[in-house]
Amino acid sequence: MRKVAVTLAAFGIVMCTGATAKSAQPIATLFGRSGKHNAYVITLKFGSGRKVRTIPAGTYLFVIHDYSRLHNFALGSQTENTRLFTTGIRWRGTKMYTLTLPPGNYAYACSAHFRTMNGTFVVTG
Numbered sequence: 001m002r003k004v005a006v007t008l009a010a011f012g013i014v015m016c017t018g019a020t021a022k023s024a025q026p027i028a029t030l031f032g033r034s035g036k037h038n039a040y041v042i043t044l045k046f047g048s049g050r051k052v053r054t055i056p057a058g059t060y061l062f063v064i065h066d067y068s069r070l071h072n073f074a075l076g077s078q079t080e081n082t083r084l085f086t087t088g089i090r091w092r093g094t095k096m097y098t099l100t101l102p103p104g105n106y107a108y109a110c111s112a113h114f115r116t117m118n119g120t121f122v123v124t125g
């Protein structure tokens with residue numbers, strides 16, 4: 001009985017944070033950038049510079065550079081209609097997030113200018 005409760009509690013924490021992954025090693029590091037030189041530009045790329053379009057399901061380290069006090073970087077799952085993380089629009093700096101992504105469609109955007117500053121990628125099963 002006690003073991004079940006502990007398991008459920010752990011599951012609850014996982015569901016709330018959206019990240020499972022204390023034990024999982026990231027498959028890759030993905031670099032998000034928003035608003036460099038205050039430009040209305042947002043990107044999500046591999047270390048090689050290639051744009052992220054399709055990735056396999058798994059755990060990823062997101063290194064997010066929010067360069068501007070005009071812009072932010074938010075990531076969400078379109079499939080689950082959830083926001084996974086966001087930086088503050090008036091905040092500027094670098095943050096890292098480790099997320100385990102199930103298959104689905106994902107979108108990133110600047111919340112203040114999401115019509116023009118946005119991108120999508122697909123996580124495959």
Ligand SMILES: [Cu+2]
Pocket residue numbers: 040070071072110111112113117
């Ligand atoms: Cu913006």
